[in-house]
Amino acid sequence: MDWSMGGYGFYVWGSYFFAALAIGLELFSLSRRKRSCAQNVNKDDRGKITEAKSSYVAQA
Amino acid sequence: MNLYKYASPVNFYPLAGKMIPWFAIPAALLFVIGLYVGFFVAPTDAQQGDAYRIMFIHVPAAWMGMLLYVLMAIYAGVGWAFNARLSSMMASSIATTGAMFTFISLVTGSFWGKPTWGTWWVWDARMTSTLILLFLYIGFLSLQASIDDPRRADRAGAVLALVGVINVPIIYFSVQWWNTLHQGATIRILNKPTIAPKMLAAMLIMLAACWLYSVAVVLVRLRCTIVEREQNAARFAEAGT
Numbered sequence: 478m479d480w481s482m483g484g485y486g487f488y489v490w491g492s493y494f495f496a497a498l499a500i501g502l503e504l505f506s507l508s509r510r511k512r513s514c515a516q517n518v519n520k521d522d523r524g525k526i527t528e529a530k531s532s533y534v535a536q537a
Numbered sequence: 538m539n540l541y542k543y544a545s546p547v548n549f550y551p552l553a554g555k556m557i558p559w560f561a562i563p564a565a566l567l568f569v570i571g572l573y574v575g576f577f578v579a580p581t582d583a584q585q586g587d588a589y590r591i592m593f594i595h596v597p598a599a600w601m602g603m604l605l606y607v608l609m610a611i612y613a614g615v616g617w618a619f620n621a622r623l624s625s626m627m628a629s630s631i632a633t634t635g636a637m638f639t640f641i642s643l644v645t646g647s648f649w650g651k652p653t654w655g656t657w658w659v660w661d662a663r664m665t666s667t668l669i670l671l672f673l674y675i676g677f678l679s680l681q682a683s684i685d686d687p688r689r690a691d692r693a694g695a696v697l698a699l700v701g702v703i704n705v706p707i708i709y710f711s712v713q714w715w716n717t718l719h720q721g722a723t724i725r726i727l728n729k730p731t732i733a734p735k736m737l738a739a740m741l742i743m744l745a746a747c748w749l750y751s752v753a754v755v756l757v758r759l760r761c762t763i764v765e766r767e768q769n770a771a772r773f774a775e776a777g778t
Binding site for chain 2: 478479482483484485488489491492493495496499500503504507510511514517
């Protein structure tokens, strides 16, 4: 493979760098949100939302 | 097996957790394989040289941007019509990833346009309609974020998503309806593809990777949305509102 991309290296690698950056930022922000969600989940029923919590939705 | 029970966020939450690795791991593998085929196996294009290799991220990103918008509109519409909370949550979860892929397609398109067309941007029908798609995603996300009550936010978002879905066929057919700088479709459902099989293979592998990635990320976001909304609902109920 020609790493200079036949003189188009800036455009080719630039586009892949940008795509990787966008995906990386999405994954980073999602991992932060996931962490904060995990802290909010009741430790007694970690990993699942109980029916009791869900039933509040009908009342709200 | 009663599949309807998974329409409830409570029941879907653990199922989504189990499904995530089945999409995330193949997505990572297919990204690696797709990039390998795209850079090491696919030949250099006779006309565009190696600049065409931008296609392997640009085209899948553009397709995902359109596909995710249609899915978002369907989920938002179902959520609105049938008061299905999980569908509305799914629509909200899809929007961010759809916006990201649309943004990637615009930026990588600019990177491709400069060496091939000599300009970063033109107000071409395909590019302008794709920019409108990005604005629709941003509008959907902003509208939902600006309304405190999730059910009202879902309804308002659904109207915008359903109205905006008309833009998707406009993007797709823009290269046929108008004289544009953007090249026409190289892959058609009824006709033979006009690109080399190795190039097509790399593009389809990258498309599959982007699709699996999207499902995995949307499921993670959906689980967070379920937790946030159920807890917000609990707080509303406790406050007597």
